[in-house]
Amino acid sequence: MDNLIRVLRSFSEGKEDKEFVDKLIDLLKDKLIDTVHQMYIQGLKFDNSRTIFPDQWKIIYSGLKEIDFFKYFIPHEYGGRKTTEENLYFIMELLGYVCPSLGIIFVAHSRAIDLILAGNDESQKKRFLEILSEGNFGAIAMTEERAGSDPTAIELSAKLEVDYYAFHGEKTFVSNAGLATIYTVLANTKGKRGARSLSAFIVESNTGGFLIENLPEKDGLKILPTGRLVFNNSLIPKQNLVGKEGSGLLLVLDVIDKGRILLAGVSCGLASRIFDEVFNYSRKRIQFDRPLTSSQDISFKMSDMITQINGARGLCFHALKQINTQHYRNASSQAKLFASQMVMSAADLGLKIMGGRGYFKNSMINMLSADARGMEYLEGTSSIQKMIISTELFKNYD
Numbered sequence: 001m002d003n004l005i006r007v008l009r010s011f012s013e014g015k016e017d018k019e020f021v022d023k024l025i026d027l028l029k030d031k032l033i034d035t036v037h038q039m040y041i042q043g044l045k046f047d048n049s050r051t052i053f054p055d056q057w058k059i060i061y062s063g064l065k066e067i068d069f070f071k072y073f074i075p076h077e078y079g080g081r082k083t084t085e086e087n088l089y090f091i092m093e094l095l096g097y098v099c100p101s102l103g104i105i106f107v108a109h110s111r112a113i114d115l116i117l118a119g120n121d122e123s124q125k126k127r128f129l130e131i132l133s134e135g136n137f138g139a140i141a142m143t144e145e146r147a148g149s150d151p152t153a154i155e156l157s158a159k160l161e162v163d164y165y166a167f168h169g170e171k172t173f174v175s176n177a178g179l180a181t182i183y184t185v186l187a188n189t190k191g192k193r194g195a196r197s198l199s200a201f202i203v204e205s206n207t208g209g210f211l212i213e214n215l216p217e218k219d220g221l222k223i224l225p226t227g228r229l230v231f232n233n234s235l236i237p238k239q240n241l242v243g244k245e246g247s248g249l250l251l252v253l254d255v256i257d258k259g260r261i262l263l264a265g266v267s268c269g270l271a272s273r274i275f276d277e278v279f280n281y282s283r284k285r286i287q288f289d290r291p292l293t294s295s296q297d298i299s300f301k302m303s304d305m306i307t308q309i310n311g312a313r314g315l316c317f318h319a320l321k322q323i324n325t326q327h328y329r330n331a332s333s334q335a336k337l338f339a340s341q342m343v344m345s346a347a348d349l350g351l352k353i354m355g356g357r358g359y360f361k362n363s364m365i366n367m368l369s370a371d372a373r374g375m376e377y378l379e380g381t382s383s384i385q386k387m388i389i390s391t392e393l394f395k396n397y398d
């Protein structure tokens with residue numbers, strides 16, 4: 001991990017919030033890396049529907065609360081001590097190194113916060129951001145059975161009935177399902193298909209008629225709770241609408257641009273972990289009376305890996321510099337596309353270098369590889385990133 005920290009500091013030119021980052025690094029090194037390892041080996045996971053979490057999760061959660069981690073996602077005026085996007089990126093790489101699932105948990109959490117901030121109702125922001133700054137999790141729910149890459153197909157219906165919107169329908173593949181207290185949900189308020197039919201809402205976990213269901217087990221990212229949200233005549237107060245009716249998709253798309261860089265950061269952190277695992281192994285593993293690293297084939301594979309990791313990281317830092325410019329969407333999609341492809345290729349090379357050991361289920365490289373494969377789907381698959389990049393390219397390239 002020390003190498004990752006050194007490289008990250010050279011990319012960030014030492015501009016990170018050192019006090020905050022140092023506290024997190026100590027926590028990760030002293031406690032969380034071992035706790036997460038136990039969870040991997042023992043296959044511990046959440047029961048989302050009954051909100052039952054393994055004991056190890058409590059160690060992770062209380063450690064993060066002790067260092068005031070949740071406050072860093074919330075602006076000062078709402079009770080937090082919001083850090084910069086560069087700092088968030090920095091910590092996502094660290095989380096990706098130790099536990100990619102934890103990285104995704106906080107990407108989803110921070111995007112829920114950004115969506116609430118994108119609204120225009122001060123009392124709404126005050127109320128819900130305070131809840132989130134106190135150590136409660138947020139989630140963002142868009143995907144449905146028939147609306148994956150194409151959110152305009154969203155069917156979850158929200159019908160205004162005097163003071164409430166009545167919700168009927170379902171969301172699926174929701175990160176932080178069961179863990180979150182606050183769900184930001186994209187619903188259809190017009191009863192017909194289309195981008196302008198979608199509105200964003202805040203749904204509290206204790207809302208009547210709202211249930212969480214478990215999904216089948218994932219191949220990787222096992223520490224990330226992922227579930228289905230079921231709404232059966234759930235009454236959502238009118239004041240929980242974020243922004244205006246029909247503005248939901250536009251608000252969410254802006255929020256997702258930021259999420260993409262953070263996810264790319266999780267991928268870079270995860271790839272660095274894969275690199276370290278493989279590097280340490282290949283220096284110790286002796287074949288033909290020599291360590292594996294003395295073979296040019298192995299050392300070239302390692303060279304490819306580290307070059308790709310730093311290439312992806314470079315795209316991420318480049319994208320971070322484009323925030324608030326017209327090039328931001330394109331840059332964040334490029335970073336996400338490249339980083340999620342890079343981490344799969346790092347996992348592939350890693351598995352080759354580990355030989356037969358890597359093929360066994362409980363080997364670290366095998367578990368990290370399963371995590372790596374999951375990084376492609378969130379905030380738009382690689383094909384969707386290419387759609388965004390090509391659209392932006394023709395709009396803004398001069």
Ligand SMILES: Cc1cc2nc3c(=O)[nH]c(=O)nc-3n(C[C@H](O)[C@H](O)[C@H](O)COP(=O)(O)OP(=O)(O)OC[C@H]3O[C@@H](n4cnc5c(N)ncnc54)[C@H](O)[C@@H]3O)c2cc1C
Pocket residue numbers: 108140141142143147148149150172173174175176221226374377378379380381382383384
């Ligand atoms: C671990 C995990 C966590 C997730 N967390 C969340 C979450 O917190 N909130 C949430 O809302 N969603 C979440 N998702 C859902 C994720 O955003 C979707 O899986 C993703 O958007 C793709 O949708 P889909 O799976 O339905 O695939 P589809 O949309 O059915 O796509 C299938 C394939 O077709 C390709 N494709 C589709 N349309 C086109 C096209 N026009 N041109 C070219 N290729 C195309 C896609 O790239 C993909 O390869 C999560 C998913 C996973 C796996």
